[in-house]
Amino acid sequence: MPQDYSYFPGCSLQSTGVAYDESVRALFALLDLKLHELPEWNCCGATSYMSIDEGSAFVLSARNLSLAAQAKHRDLVTPCSACYLVLKKTQDYVEHYPAIANKVQQGLQAEGLPPLNGVQVRHPLEILYNDVGLDRIKHASVRPWRGAPIACYYGCQLVRPYCDSDQQQNPTHMEEVLKAAGIPTVDFALKTKCCGGSLTGTIPAVGQRLNYLILKEAIRKGAGAIVTVCPLCQYNLDAYQADIRKSTGEAIDIPVLYFSQVLGWAMGADAKALGLQRSIAGKQTIKQWFAASEREEKAHV
Amino acid sequence: MPEAVEPKILAIFCNWCTYLAADLAGTSRIKYPANIRVVRVMCSGRVDPQFVMDAFAKGADGVLIGGCHPGDCHYQEGNYKCLRRFELLRRMVKEMGIEDERFRLEWISASEGDRLRTVVTDMVEKIRPLGPRQTLTEVTQ
């Protein structure tokens, strides 16, 4: 029986993170999970918004939760770590601070929206781990992995501070899920370090330095690719490798993929459906691993 | 509107847990509203239903019974006896037209000075808006 979820892609998944949107949809379809995009969703109220006007950031965020409550699917899935955090934070603050709850309540009422009630905000990784389960992932994974081992990179906002499913300081769900799909991983001490967020845009020297450290350590640990759960992490680690090569003089060129891309691949989706062509760094590697073996398979058929 | 009269809550606390919690709240200088008056008994099992009825009859705005947590009674199981009486008594009190908020049984251990504050504050806040309690004669009329 297919399972239904409300779906909140968030703004990034419509532009720089479009491959994430594509691959999550493809992966969920393969697992018979239905995603229903919230109609007319709005910005989650993210980090930058929070820096200007906390009150209306909560109301903005709450509108999405209220839309989800109307949609009546039990859970709201959002792949973007920042959206995940902000939505959960809104629930937390509404629960703990009556003044904020009031403001949110008034805002929703003015829009004719129902109050927040018990919508579960969830991340696709956590759904794979808890709802789908490692066994089913194992069975659904039909393609053997031909690439190098992978460094699982969680970044910050998925695990901190509101993660209730995995361990905050040493999350392991991604490794476990990939392992179930037959994909090897490396120990990666920097898996929850910050990618620099929007600093890559505002203070490129600082932001790119953080990217560089993460990329370099993954390579030192023998990883052939980095897999992420967040559109901003993916963008930061992927898009600036050329700049980093230039500033450090080091030959860094490593694919940075979404966990949904590699899992979707293991489960038989085609490269294009997963948006694999949208990667900037490590294009050659990606071609070797995915496109080539896909052509092979087609030739066999 | 006449000036609101502060509600007066009669508390009956057991000697070993809740009375000590109230002492601990004191030594920890935890602050709570001055609306309660504590009567000490050795065990919450000593609380005779008549004490409660008498207190309401004599004008208490609320009655709070405090005992040890289940399993922790200094006399093994007096608090369970108290709980059973409380369930029955609560219905009677309600029949008499006294609001639920006015009659409470709480388990507060000797180390829970902070919880004592929470319970007392909460009870006072819930009773205050109810206004002065009608006397029993008013209720029966």
Place this chain on the structure above:
Amino acid sequence: MSEEIRTGVYTCHCGSNIAATVDVKAVAEYAAKLPNVVVSRDYKYMCSDPGQDLIKQDIREHKLNRIVVASCSPHLHEHTFRTALAKGGLNEFLFQMVNIREQDSWVHLDKPAATVKAMDLVRAAVCRVALHKPLTKGSVPIRADVLVVGGGIAGIHAALTLANAGKKVYLVEREPTIGGHMAKFDKTFPTLDCAACILTPKMSSVRAHPNITLWSYSEVTQVDGYVGNFKVTVTRKPRYIMEDLCVGCLECIEACVYKEGKFVDEFNMGLSKRKPIYIPFPQAIPQVPVIDPETCIDFKTGKCKKSCVDACGERHAINLKMKETTEIIDVGTIILSTGFQVFDAHRSPEYGYGVYPNVYTALEIERLVNASGPTSGEVVLRDGKRPKSVAIIHCVGSRDEKNNRWCSRVCCMYSLKLAHLLKEHTDAEIFNFYIDIRTPGKGFEEFYQKLRNEGVHFIRGKVAEVTDWAFDPSEEGKLVIRVEDTLLGFARRIPVDMVVLATGLEPHADAQEVRRRFNLTCSSEGFFLERHPKLAPVSTFTDGVFLAGACQSPKDIPDTVAQAGAAAAEALALIDAGHVEIEPNTAFVLEEDCSGCRTCIPMCPFSAITFSEETKLASINQALCKGCGTCVASCPSGSIVQNLYDDEEIFAEIEGVLSNA
């Protein structure tokens, strides 16, 4: 009643403790106008000698026959004032105390409201005390035998003190040997005397003492009765070796079919392996091996050649069919010295314990530096290499809202000790990472100074993380500490070979069960609660049960031993008095009113109420009644009366509180 009630009311200022929030003068003036009140005074400190003299004098001069004191909690000074009454020639129970400090002045800010509250409570006491009757204290004899639970240094010291005073002591220990945590230590701070050299002689004395019965590998499973006369059930786990037949030659261990140790050696914190038949450490007391049925082939398969039994030969000390047994003993007093457990370092994942092999706990290091430890005192990493640099991280699991919020009190000093020992053993660079260094004991600060002069690094900052992330070749293959050096004001990365986690102390996982068994209370963090933090630090709210050592709160060896001595002295004081006075708050049946309905009988948790088939009446055994009053509340005909808490007294108090004068 023909007696004229003449009440004296005394309201205490308690310096400014009460007077700052309660208008004491107004309360005293108010009390003077209450019925029956002949004298009403206020005084700076009622509990002082002059304060008490005031009462005594007024009893004589004004012929007072009821006294009310409004001051602190009766748990603090009820006894003091009752004694004053007695000395003044009045029955000590014609007294009522009003708590206007802990439950009034200290918890309220609104002075008028607090004053009104004090007046209400004084009025209630004046109403109540008029109904008080003269009573005589009961007395129960105290058995001289003592039970000590837990055979660490606290239990050992308490047991020896009592035994040396000629008392019979039962010492019950859960593990196969006594010695507790201290037996695992190498040296003790700050004097650096060898833990074994000061502990093992005491352990031997326990074994040899004619007054001590030692039951190791045993647990107290039930406690009945009351001060002076406890009935205690001890369950003795089978160790499969008969203590009375074993001579401690340990040939059975030698003969085991496992030629080498194969299973985690608990005593060495898993740093070595033991056989299924083993003795925790060479100086263990009793000197009797134990067989672990979880790992012994014979228990698992029934197919072992039992070479241990052969080795034991004529002595026939090994009995593989041994069963759990129970012993029931009668004791008058109990000392609980059940100790602590060490914080599980896995709960602070940022320090990589269990992830990186070279991250150790402090207790592991104690074994590693110990000459009788798994490496015979050679400090080597798990790969056999000697560390050239060591980080010691303080406050792991302490002072942390995520884990335990309290300071574990011993970690600073044991970290300094380990720093010294590690330096001595390896000459490594040692880095201590601390939030605050706490050295408030005798010789502690001097020890800290010594360590600084030895060149040990002290960096003020809570370590953020331990990783194997190598930033550059200088960090390759190392564990890297990232920390803010808060005194220098910048972040630092320090690569080291070994990380030691100074894990804190916490209550045993089963502390709550044990607490219930002994009818105790725990403080909010889960350690056993003392009767009064300053004035009764080893007593509990259960008379006759005393506390010693870290089961009450984290403490070091000197404090533990001092407390064990104090607990022993408290027990001795009870024993030597021969009897203990008990509150005369028992209940009794008014035979003329008893309808014989038997409602009360199942109410009594102590089976103190019996029903006479002859008279068809209930009666209460005064020796068994503990004064809870549950039967009183249940009696439909109101024919049970409780001294000190009689219905009419409580009704008077309720009426007094509520009547607005």
Place this chain on the structure above:
Amino acid sequence: MATKLNFSERTIKFQREADPEWARQVSEHPGCEGLFSCLQCGSCTGTCPLSIYMDYGPRRIIGLAREGFRKEVLNSQTIWLCASCYSCAVHCPQQIHITDVMYNFKREAIRSHLYPKRFAIPVLAQEFYNVVRRNGRTSEFLVVLRMALRTNPLILFTMWRTGLDLLRTGRLKLMSEKLKHVPFLPKEDA
């Protein structure tokens, strides 16, 4: 290299410069309750990936704030460099929501116009806010473009390669989405 000596700045702080009342107000803001329970242990600064670029670091910001040194806090570079990775909040042994405290300071600094002109970080936050206010959703392209124009248009030249890569892979959306109805948002730009 010769060290340049500087005797013109004194580092002493006078109590009249502190504003304890401000500290109290901060501690009453949602999320900032733990301000006074700080142990100054430094685990926040220790774990912060950006503290090495900060003038004070989170520990000293908390320390300055609770002593009431408002000017130092709001003028600091530290509050802007916080990338809200929440590492400090998770590590804090007193469970202070340090990230939320930083947000609080950022908001106050923006309200009080206490940041260097043309400083990209607050400008980015404002432009993000403005785009969302108009459209209900954000557009990375639009936000970055507007930020660059307001701070340092030359920066656009350094971004051309990344931009081109994104365009080539179909990841740059030049047109921004706009909701049919933009809900309950403030009427004015930040």
